[in-house]
Amino acid sequence: MPHPSISRLLVPFALxxxxxxxxxxxxxxxxxxxxxxxxxxxxxxxxxxxxxxPGYVIDSAMPREELLRRFRADTRPxxxxxxxxxxxxxxxxxxxxxLAASDAAALDRLLVTRDEWGWLVFPESPxxxxxxxxxxxxxxxxxxxxxxxxxxxxLERVAGRGIRLVAHRCAPTPMREGPNRIWRDCAxxxxxxxxxxxxxxxxxxxxERGGRFKFLTYQNDL
Numbered sequence: 001m002p003h004p005s006i007s008r009l010l011v012p013f014a015l016x017x018x019x020x021x022x023x024x025x026x027x028x029x030x031x032x033x034x035x036x037x038x039x040x041x042x043x044x045x046x047x048x049x050x051x052x053x054p055g056y057v058i059d060s061a062m063p064r065e066e067l068l069r070r071f072r073a074d075t076r077p078x079x080x081x082x083x084x085x086x087x088x089x090x091x092x093x094x095x096x097x098x099l100a101a102s103d104a105a106a107l108d109r110l111l112v113t114r115d116e117w118g119w120l121v122f123p124e125s126p127x128x129x130x131x132x133x134x135x136x137x138x139x140x141x142x143x144x145x146x147x148x149x150x151x152x153x154x155l156e157r158v159a160g161r162g163i164r165l166v167a168h169r170c171a172p173t174p175m176r177e178g179p180n181r182i183w184r185d186c187a188x189x190x191x192x193x194x195x196x197x198x199x200x201x202x203x204x205x206x207x208e209r210g211g212r213f214k215f216l217t218y219q220n221d222l
Contacts, residue, residue, distance in 0.1 A: 064129065071136040075115045083109045084214035088183060088206055091213040092168045095203060102159040107151060112207055112214050120209060124178035150218030157222050162193030170206065181208040
C-alpha cells in the first residue's frame with residue numbers, strides 16, 4: 001500500500017493526465033474532420049470529368065470562321081454601310097442636328113449597326129485574328145455597351161441645350177483595316193448657349209467605307 005504522502009502526490013497527477021487527455025482528444029478529432037473535409041473539397045474542385053461527357057464543347061477551341069458564323073446567324077447580311085452620310089463633315093453636322101433636336105432615333109441612324117459590325121467591321125479588325133483574337137460575341141457586347149453608355153450621356157447632358165458646332169477635327173491620317181478607313185481622336189469645337197466655346201470629345205471613331213461614313217461609337221468625355 002502506498003505511503004499516504006505518495007497518495008497525495010498521485011491524485012493530482014492522475015487528474016492532470018485525465019484532464020490533458022480530455023483536452024487533446026477533441027482537437028485530434030477536429031483535425032481529422034477538417035483534414036477529411038479538405039480532402040473532400042479538393043476532390044470536388046479537382047473534378048473535371050464533365051469535360052469528357054458527350055456534348056461538351058470548348059468554345060475557345062472553335063475555329064475563327066465558326067465563331068463568326070454563329071455570331072452572324074441572327075444578323076442580316078450587308079455589303080455596304082447604310083444610312084450615315086456621304087462625308088465626314090456631313091456626318092458630324094447631322095450628329096449636332098440630332099443633338100439639337102434631342103432626336104435619339106436620328107443618333108441611332110448615324111451609328112454602325114450590329115449587322116454592319118458583324119459583316120463589315122469586325123472581320124477586318126485585328127481583334128478578329130491572332131495575336132489579338134477575341135470572340136465576336138464578346139467583342140460586340142463590349143463595343144455595344146460603350147456606344148450605348150455614350151449615347152445615353154449625350155441625351156442626358158448635351159441634347160437640347162443649345163450647343164452648336166464650330167469645327168471638328170480627327171487625326172490627320174486614318175487607320176486602314178482592309179477596305180475600312182477609321183478616323184480616330186476626333187474632337188469638336190463647340191459654342192454653348194451662353195456664347196462660351198470649348199473643345200470636347202462627343203463621339204468616338206468614325207468609319208469610312210465605300211464613300212459612306214458612320215460613327216463606330218458614341219464614347220465621349222461627358
